[in-house]
Amino acid sequence: MTASQRIVILNSKGGCGKTTLATNLAAYYAHHGFKTALLDYDPQGSATFWLSKRPSTRAKIQAIPAYKYSHSVTRSWFLRVEPNTERIIVDSPAGLEMSGFQQLLDKADAILIPVLPSDIDIHAASHCIADLLLVAKQHRRRQRIAVIANRVRKNLLVYQKLERFLKSLGIPFVTTLRDTTLYVQAADQGLGMHELHSYRNRDDLDSWQHLITWLDQLEKNESRRDDSAG
Numbered sequence: 001m002t003a004s005q006r007i008v009i010l011n012s013k014g015g016c017g018k019t020t021l022a023t024n025l026a027a028y029y030a031h032h033g034f035k036t037a038l039l040d041y042d043p044q045g046s047a048t049f050w051l052s053k054r055p056s057t058r059a060k061i062q063a064i065p066a067y068k069y070s071h072s073v074t075r076s077w078f079l080r081v082e083p084n085t086e087r088i089i090v091d092s093p094a095g096l097e098m099s100g101f102q103q104l105l106d107k108a109d110a111i112l113i114p115v116l117p118s119d120i121d122i123h124a125a126s127h128c129i130a131d132l133l134l135v136a137k138q139h140r141r142r143q144r145i146a147v148i149a150n151r152v153r154k155n156l157l158v159y160q161k162l163e164r165f166l167k168s169l170g171i172p173f174v175t176t177l178r179d180t181t182l183y184v185q186a187a188d189q190g191l192g193m194h195e196l197h198s199y200r201n202r203d204d205l206d207s208w209q210h211l212i213t214w215l216d217q218l219e220k221n222e223s224r225r226d227d228s229a230g
């Protein structure tokens, strides 16, 4: 059986880019030949809607609309991924609290927190991260959390504050994603940034590569740990 990497996108603050990150990451992995599933825990169903628009000619992504779960079937059956799935991307809703974190964190290999460059968003993110760390501490998974600055127009001073805060907690700030309508254009077609044929998105692909490299490294460390554990 192939080992899978489960990547959870989380931030209680609405509109910070959770679904954009989830859909682009799912599209990235599928496009690069990984068997991928997209779990949507948001009752708004945005990630599921994006997937419904995905052309059948594009690399397939398994849709799991977790938010539709009802008790008529067992939960594990409803949420099951196809055999040999290599990447499981989890989109979560805004307004999630500690108990929700607990459930999502349970099987997470990586937790990504997108943050917008405003004082209010950074303030909200720091509360969310503090809560998350409390839960993560119980799971001993602190090193698997990373923050992504989203919708950045230029190098903003406001991030220095966030960077200092993250540094004090030992959480990496893995990449910065630009504010660009290319994300909207890709989403409208059920695609990810990596599937657009645009000369305009080269810098964006570099930014994505930082995140992918961090996730790859995490997976390597994990398999090394598994090997040494026996």
Ligand SMILES: Nc1ncnc2c1ncn2[C@@H]1O[C@H](COP(=O)(O)OP(=O)(O)OP(=O)(O)O)[C@@H](O)[C@H]1O
Residues within 6 Å of the ligand: 013, 014, 015, 016, 017, 018, 019, 020, 021, 042, 046, 092, 093, 094, 150, 151, 152, 177, 178, 179, 180, 181, 183, 184, 187
């Ligand atoms: N880097 C970006 N550049 C341009 N537009 C973006 C970018 N990231 C997100 N957006 C846009 O911002 C809006 C909110 O993004 P998104 O839906 O991904 O946030 P969210 O955190 O999932 O929101 P919610 O909390 O409601 O689920 C969307 O219209 C999306 O297209």
Ligand SMILES: [Mg+2]
Residues within 6 Å of the ligand: 018, 019, 020, 042, 046, 091, 092, 093
């Ligand atoms: Mg969303």
